[in-house]
Amino acid sequence: MKSTKLIYALALCLIIFNCSSDSNDDLQEEQEEQEEQQEEMDPNPTAITYNADIRSIMTNNCNQCHGSTTTNGAPFSLTTYSQVSGRIDRIIARTNNASNPMPRAGLMSIELRDMIKQWKDDGLLEE
Numbered sequence: 001m002k003s004t005k006l007i008y009a010l011a012l013c014l015i016i017f018n019c020s021s022d023s024n025d026d027l028q029e030e031q032e033e034q035e036e037q038q039e040e041m042d043p044n045p046t047a048i049t050y051n052a053d054i055r056s057i058m059t060n061n062c063n064q065c066h067g068s069t070t071t072n073g074a075p076f077s078l079t080t081y082s083q084v085s086g087r088i089d090r091i092i093a094r095t096n097n098a099s100n101p102m103p104r105a106g107l108m109s110i111e112l113r114d115m116i117k118q119w120k121d122d123g124l125l126e127e
């Protein structure tokens, strides 16, 4: 009688162990498959990033006033990722405002302005 119970208990343990380890394996397999698929069809492999695209736009067009030390009455610096990403909406507004543009000398090319908008759409990636 005692040994029958023991066998049942053992069988039960085996079943539970087997099931749980199976489903773990399945889950892992599923995750790996999903990751592979995501890699294969990366929706935007050339997303705009601060380091690759945006910083140089700031250097060439904004930092002579919005430098780490501001000049010409510029109200803030635009020299780090957080300074630029944190003001993205005002930056998009003013870089596309023909009657009151940033930079003040006049609108930048449409390619550069669109790149800044695209950076926001891509999720304000740093690198």
Ligand code: HEC
Residues within 6 Å of the ligand: 057, 058, 061, 062, 063, 064, 065, 066, 072, 073, 074, 075, 078, 087, 090, 091, 094, 095, 102, 103, 104, 105
């Ligand atoms: C010649 C100097 C100069 C340059 C170059 C310049 N700015 Fe400015 N910026 C200013 C001054 C002065 C102000 C404050 C007065 C104003 O708002 O017009 C200002 C204000 C701003 C503001 C805040 C205004 C608001 O409406 O919230 C933003 C955002 C801005 N600049 C972004 C930029 C960006 C982005 C660039 C480059 C693409 C740039 N600026 C280039 C001088 C400059």
